[in-house]
Amino acid sequence: MKNPTLGLLIAACVFLADRLSKYWIVDLFDLPSRGTYAILPFFNLSMVWNRGISFGLFPAGSETGRYVLIALTSLIAIGLLIWLFRGANRLVAVALGLIIAGAFGNLWDRFEYGAVADFLHFYAFGHSFYVFNVADMGISVGVGFLILDAYLDWRRERKVKAGEAATEN
Numbered sequence: 001m002k003n004p005t006l007g008l009l010i011a012a013c014v015f016l017a018d019r020l021s022k023y024w025i026v027d028l029f030d031l032p033s034r035g036t037y038a039i040l041p042f043f044n045l046s047m048v049w050n051r052g053i054s055f056g057l058f059p060a061g062s063e064t065g066r067y068v069l070i071a072l073t074s075l076i077a078i079g080l081l082i083w084l085f086r087g088a089n090r091l092v093a094v095a096l097g098l099i100i101a102g103a104f105g106n107l108w109d110r111f112e113y114g115a116v117a118d119f120l121h122f123y124a125f126g127h128s129f130y131v132f133n134v135a136d137m138g139i140s141v142g143v144g145f146l147i148l149d150a151y152l153d154w155r156r157e158r159k160v161k162a163g164e165a166a167t168e169n
Contacts, residue, residue, distance in 0.1 A: 003093035007084045010097030015038070018105035018134040023118045036121075046121035048131040070110050077103040091149045098142030105135030111115070 002010075025031045025045065037045040051066070084096045109116040118131040126162055132140075 003088055003090055005084050006090065007088065007093035007100070009099035010094055014101035014134065014138045015105050018101065018138070019108065020119050021134045022105075022109065022119075026117055027112070031119055042122060042124045044121045044123070048118040048121075049115040050085065050118050050135040051115045051129075065130035066110060066114060070107060073107045073110070074100050075105055077107065089149070091145055091152075093140040098138040098145070102135040102137075102139035102142065105133070105138070107119050109135075124142055 009053075025047075026090065029037075029045075031045055031047040034045075035047055039045060042063050052069075080100050080103065084093060084100070088096055106116045116133070118133050118136070120133060120137075121131045122129045
């Protein structure tokens with residue numbers, strides 16, 4: 001399978017998982033009317049409408065702000081698609097597929113709900129972590145894979161330079 005195809009397949013699967021989870025949480029389970037639903041001693045379903053970007057930063061309190069975030073997210077997603085088709089290696093293709101799925105999943109929410117539906121809430125030892133969704137997980141794991149790819153490239157370059165230095169001596 002070619003790398004762009006792999007990235008698009010991953011994007012489609014994660015996007016579908018995100019849409020299905022939000023449909024279940026928002027429409028069928030109706031978490032917005034429940035607010036919070038305890039599942040485990042360290043995990044709740046907690047409805048949060050994120051009007052900003054990641055972690056609620058730069059909240060868009062107006063319709064204009066919402067459309068600015070939609071435009072910005074769309075441009076980023078298009079840029080990631082271009083990167084994917086310009087010859088990303090396998091790990092980068094997987095990473096980009098995950099990030100693209102997350103971008104489109106949250107973009108869909110901004111159109112459908114006016115904000116991003118976040119509902120997965122973990123907490124432990126008196127600390128509450130951010131409330132997030134499947135799209136956010138895709139973005140986070142995808143960024144982690146991009147960091148891993150950069151580290152692996154750095155290590156390969158270091159080995160090549162070490163080999164060149166050894167042959168010069």
